[in-house]
Amino acid sequence: MNRSGSRPLLLASLLFIAGVAMIVGLGNANLAPDNPLTVVLAPIQQPLRSAGVALAGFFQGTSDVQALRARNQQLETRVRELEIENLQLREFKATAAQYRALLDFAVANPAFDVAGADVIGVGLKACQQASAADPTAPPTGICASVIASEVSPYARYLVINAGRAQGLREGMAVVGGSFGLIGRVGQVNERTAQVQLIVDTGSSINVVLVGTRATGTISGQADGSLKLANVLQSDEIVADDIVVTSGLGGLLPRLLPIGRVERVTSTDAQLFKEAIIRPAVDFNHIESVLVISTTATLK
Numbered sequence: 001m002n003r004s005g006s007r008p009l010l011l012a013s014l015l016f017i018a019g020v021a022m023i024v025g026l027g028n029a030n031l032a033p034d035n036p037l038t039v040v041l042a043p044i045q046q047p048l049r050s051a052g053v054a055l056a057g058f059f060q061g062t063s064d065v066q067a068l069r070a071r072n073q074q075l076e077t078r079v080r081e082l083e084i085e086n087l088q089l090r091e092f093k094a095t096a097a098q099y100r101a102l103l104d105f106a107v108a109n110p111a112f113d114v115a116g117a118d119v120i121g122v123g124l125k126a127c128q129q130a131s132a133a134d135p136t137a138p139p140t141g142i143c144a145s146v147i148a149s150e151v152s153p154y155a156r157y158l159v160i161n162a163g164r165a166q167g168l169r170e171g172m173a174v175v176g177g178s179f180g181l182i183g184r185v186g187q188v189n190e191r192t193a194q195v196q197l198i199v200d201t202g203s204s205i206n207v208v209l210v211g212t213r214a215t216g217t218i219s220g221q222a223d224g225s226l227k228l229a230n231v232l233q234s235d236e237i238v239a240d241d242i243v244v245t246s247g248l249g250g251l252l253p254r255l256l257p258i259g260r261v262e263r264v265t266s267t268d269a270q271l272f273k274e275a276i277i278r279p280a281v282d283f284n285h286i287e288s289v290l291v292i293s294t295t296a297t298l299k
Contacts, residue, residue: 105179105290112253113293115166156200156220157183158286163191168291173245173252176289180257180280181205181245185291195291198258199224199283206248207258211241218243218258218277226259226277237264237275253292 106114162168172185174195183203186194196203199220207218207228214235216228231237241261247254259279266274 105175111294112290113167115162115168115291115293156197156224156283157186158195158197158289159192160195160289160291161192162291163189163193165191167293168193169293171251173256173292174289175256175292176281176286179290180259181252182281182283182286182289184252193291195289197283199226199279205252205258206246207243208246209237209241209243209261211238212236214273215246215248216272224283226279227265228261228275228277229272231273231275233268233271233273235273237261237273239263243277253294 106112158174168185168188170185170188174182174184176182181198183195183197183200186196188194197220198205198218201220201222203218203220205218206215208215212235214231214237216231218226218228221227228237228243239261243258243261245252245254245256245258257280259277262276262278264273264275266272
């Protein structure tokens with residue numbers, strides 16, 4: 001007889017008997033200690049019981065891991081939702097701050113009849129909410145939206161959704177940012193209008209330097225900068241001096257900020273002095289504007 005060949009069979013038989021014993025033991029916990037089956041299986045009951053407990057723990061652990069993964073997925077989804085809500089709140093806060101500044105400007109200058117313009121998609125609704133929340137808002141303030149823009153070496157303008165229906169006319173001043181002059185209303189349609197930016201090459205504005213009282217004209221350049229020209233040689237130009245509208249010609253209100261002197265570019269041999277002006281407004285990030293329909297002086 002081949003003993004080595006019978007060992008697997010013997011082991012399988014013992015495992016089968018042990019399984020039966022465990023089933024019987026589960027079904028009858030009061031099995032007598034002197035029961036023959038108990039005596040036979042006693043040596044292997046504890047190892048088998050330990051193995052069963054370990055196997056049950058394995059499946060329980062697998063179930064716990066799956067539950068943790070599902071919970072982690074839920075938390076990640078919630079985090080993304082909160083991030084989106086946070087961005088929306090920050091955007092609303094920034095928009096509300098812009099409108100608060102516009103309202104403050106209008107309230108501080110009641111002589112101005114103004115029409116507002118905003119970035120399309122958020123500005124109109126936000127402005128209505130801000131106006132409703134502020135009973136001191138001037139009744140002449142009208143909300144609008146910037147619906148297009150064009151910035152090229154030859155033409156720089158905005159298109160807003162306010163026009164003749166809102167009282168806009170060609171030549172009206174447009175301010176924004178920190179309430180520096182952005183430009184003037186150009187072509188006006190029934191409900192839309194073009195705003196020619198002061199950095200447009202066709203723009204020319206009479207200005208005065210606050211510090212030295214020198215007068216001149218500001219014009220846009222092909223590279224998007226501003227040039228101060230036509231300043232008498234006898235007048236002084238000082239770096240960082242503030243440049244504002246002079247009101248000459250009666251087309252624009254006086255004292256609207258335009259920018260600061262960056263550097264003088266002319267020489268003493270020239271008939272007039274010239275300088276480069278740093279604009280008060282970032283023309284690449286115009287989100288809210290006011291169209292001023294009067295020529296009163298800025299306070």
